[in-house]
Amino acid sequence: MSAVNAGLDISSIVLTTLQEAARHGPVPCLREAASLALLILDMIITTKRNKKKFCEIARDVCELVCIVIEALKPIQVTGEQTHEDSVLLHNVRQLVDTLTSIETFSKIDAARNTLLRFIRHRSDLKKIEDYKRQLQRCLDIFGLQSDISIRENLSRIIQNQEEAREERNIEVAHSNVTYNFYVIYFS
Numbered sequence: 001m002s003a004v005n006a007g008l009d010i011s012s013i014v015l016t017t018l019q020e021a022a023r024h025g026p027v028p029c030l031r032e033a034a035s036l037a038l039l040i041l042d043m044i045i046t047t048k049r050n051k052k053k054f055c056e057i058a059r060d061v062c063e064l065v066c067i068v069i070e071a072l073k074p075i076q077v078t079g080e081q082t083h084e085d086s087v088l089l090h091n092v093r094q095l096v097d098t099l100t101s102i103e104t105f106s107k108i109d110a111a112r113n114t115l116l117r118f119i120r121h122r123s124d125l126k127k128i129e130d131y132k133r134q135l136q137r138c139l140d141i142f143g144l145q146s147d148i149s150i151r152e153n154l155s156r157i158i159q160n161q162e163e164a165r166e167e168r169n170i171e172v173a174h175s176n177v178t179y180n181f182y183v184i185y186f187s
Contacts (some may be wrong), residue, residue: 014066021069029092036099037065043106053128060135068092088145095138102131
């Protein structure tokens, strides 16, 4: 386990998931999100100040991208998209924009000299907190979207079961009529 990984407390499963998605993910925006998450993680190595806050962001980014990868597994497996999947992919694109901003900010921070880092310390903390809020917002959106998707799927399942029950009732009623006709006719 690398020093960065130990400091971030990111599991090997999360890292493996990100690496696989970055290399082989069938959904382009997911590949980009996973790649950006890994880049942000790598940038933590060069960060000199606000290391704890950067570690928190990197951990949040990695976990959020893994959640999104899991949410989009049905698209990855089947290649088919529903309307809900389209909305989810739109949200992934917004996440990618946020990750791109974080990655750019991390690069700028890594390139600063010590004096500039010292001067910008407080404003960088505010910027990092803003990124954390943006990531939380992305997580909230994905959570809400997942709740909506689950509710719609449950509604479809209930409707299908009600239709199947009605068909069985019709079949039972038809077989009762046939049986009664048979009993009356042959009696």
